[in-house]
């Protein structure tokens with residue numbers, strides 16, 4: 013809407029509105045101006061002054077108004093309405109007739125000046141008529157009315173007088189109006205500008221400062237100019253509605269509920285952002301809904317948000333004294349993107365038996381411990397063999413303000429492995445002679461176990477590491493003799509624990525003392541010189557030999573390790589070829605096995621009795637290769653063709669495999685008698701005997717490590733579509749590093765050959781899946797069943813599955829749903845895995861790949877292995893007579909009662925013979941029938 017800001021005229025005098033006579037001062041009082049009352053055009057009586065002395069010369073008739081108060085005006089306007097008689101129309105007038113009059117003013121504080129002091133008046137103008145009339149026709153009221161306006165600056169006194177001088181005209185002052193102009197009160201840019209009297213001069217501008225309207229604040233000083241004609245000009249600056257208010261029709265109106273305005277400069281009120289509200293009018297910010305928050309730095313326009321939920325799927329992979337923690341972002345990010353993670357590290361305090369101590373500052377977190385943007389951290393420099401807990405907190409911008417708890421977290425507990433010791437940090441020289449140096453050092457900062465010995469490596473500085481010597485000591489000092497005089501030697505020391513050698517220390521240089529003998533050319537004894545030179549030569553030779561041997565050794569182990577790792581990484585996708593598909597068994601054997609020259613085999617001792625004869629250990633030195641320890645199986649004399657074929661078939665099968673958890677075939681001897689199969693030597697022999705020998709000596713993690721190896725080997729076999737059929741702890745071999753390897757690849761053939769096998773003693777009933785027993789359905793799934801039995805054997809340290817039950821009872825029990833109970837101290841998860849392997853339906857059993865994943869997960873989260881059957885369970889009991897009951901019982905108690913528990917978790921379903929119930933009732937008074 014356009015509002016006209018027109019000037020306002022303030023009237024100081026208007027003769028038309030004066031009631032009664034004006035009674036202005038006139039000079040002369042008689043015969044000059046005369047007050048005459050007439051009717052105006054609307055028939056309202058008005059007061060006029062007239063004079064018409066046109067016939068008399070030298071007229072000087074003054075008429076003066078009453079005192080007019082200025083009332084703050086600086087320039088006043090005088091509007092005179094008058095009629096004037098045309099001199100020509102007056103008959104008989106001579107040169108005395110005038111057609112103008114003069115307007116005067118005089119400023120004064122005195123409102124009661126009694127007479128007209130002409131000299132104090134200042135002339136404003138001579139006023140002439142635009143229209144004059146020739147005839148006064150009072151009867152018809154025909155008058156030519158002139159209107160003239162003059163403006164006068166009145167600034168010096170409180171008021172003023174106006175005067176009209178007639179010098180001989182015929183004139184009637186119909187009305188006189190005196191007024192001044194103001195710029196009217198107005199609002200521009202939310203600032204109010206008051207009614208303002210215009211300035212004194214016609215060109216003057218009055219600068220006016222505006223004041224902000226209610227609920228507004230100054231943006232820039234609001235100013236405007238009031239022009240002489242009463243119009244506002246050039247608005248500058250202005251105001252803005254305060255937060256919570258918006259402009260409407262030049263005023264500031266409160267934002268209604270559900271809306272807000274946060275800044276004065278915002279263009280208007282906005283709807284509350286998501287998850288917030290404003291209940292009252294005039295909100296400058298919306299309040300968050302319960303459970304939602306706003307961070308200090310969040311703009312009010314942003315939706316209210318929530319702290320994130322906990323990180324998910326936290327996994328840890330322990331590598332010696334380092335651990336890699338990885339997790340997935342929280343399921344709920346709370347509507348924000350500024351998530352960060354921080355890690356809390358707690359160390360298990362053996363003394364207080366509690367997880368309470370924060371890890372020290374020596375633990376290293378990469379990339380960082382707090383403010384993490386990634387979901388992976390490598391924590392290193394942990395103590396070996398130590399239990400830690402890591403808590404991963406997820407935070408975002410509102411975690412702090414959301415109060416309690418501040419962050420959601422996920423945690424994982426783990427135990428670090430053994431690790432090699434850290435390097436020796438410094439070596440001190442304790443004594444020096446011409447030919448010897450005595451050195452000492454401190455134990456490494458982190459020995460990570462009991463230090464078994466130190467290895468000192470040294471060489472002449474000039475020789476660099478081309479030729480070095482090694483000394484070993486149990487002490488933290490060494491005397492190195494046989495050195496050259498005045499020679500700088502470089503020393504490195506490293507420590508060894510059960511976990512192996514740590515890294516060498518940094519190099520430390522020490523010099524032997526100078527030789528007292530004179531130098532060549534200065535009269536040296538030539539015999540001594542010869543001796544010394546040859547001595548040094550021999551020393552160098554020995555050093556060189558030591559160097560070469562040690563280099564070869566270390567290269568061997570490295571190569572072997574690399575090869576094993578590489579193989580493991582690329583497990584091959586070959587398919588197993590049944591050697592019995594070859595018509596000529598010798599063709600198969602030479603395709604898959606290498607013929608070994610018997611002269612390269614050195615048999616040492618008998619280590620076992622196999623199906624076809626003795627098994628010996630010995631050494632194999634193949635052409636151009638290092639000597640290795642091997643096991644040698646031989647086929648005893650007097651064998652049949654079939655026996656020869658069966659014997660060699662194992663080598664043909666074994667020769668197709670290449671995996672760190674499958675026994676490796678080195679080769680065969682077929683060209684001379686006895687026939688031999690040469691395999692890698694497994695120092696600890698078969699797994700069942702090994703476990704029985706070390707009953708209770710391993711940690712659960714070590715046992716799971718063994719199981720993992722077997723599962724990995726079996727996965728490899730199943731990937732190659734090979735079904736083992738005789739998987740049992742007795743057919744697993746263990747080397748000196750506790751690595752378990754699957755062996756014995758003879759049975760697959762035997763069973764196939766013998767249709768009665770299921771009913772003979774040859775079938776390993778206790779290890780074999782029911783479908784393989786009943787209808788010879790041997791598959792990888794039946795190998796999985798056997799693997800479950802191997803798990804049970806391992807966890808029970810070589811116990812015989814189903815103890816002394818006979819085979820027929822075992823078959824019957826399995827048929828009726830009985831399963832082996834968890835061995836003592838068996839983690840619940842492991843027993844569950846066994847039970848899964850023993851699912852009646854072979855399709856319900858896990859694959860080896862799944863088993864391997866499961867075991868890897870357990871190894872990464874050893875905490876999950878802590879729960880054993882010692883906890884109390886609610887047991888649901890199904891009796892033979894279909895009665896049901898439940899009671900509380902531990903797995904050990906069930907074991908003692910001989911209850912075989914086929915189910916899992918916290919609620920176990922057990923089938924119990926009726927007579928056992930009474931025993932249980934006796935033991936558990938809490939048993940309640942359902």
Ligand code: AMP
Pocket residue numbers: 619620621622623624627642643675691692693694695697698742745755756
């Ligand atoms: P087998 O005929 O494979 O069952 O072997 C009989 C026994 O010889 C096994 O129980 C082991 O104790 C031993 N044996 C077989 N192969 C090896 C090997 N590669 N290393 C060490 N011992 C072995």
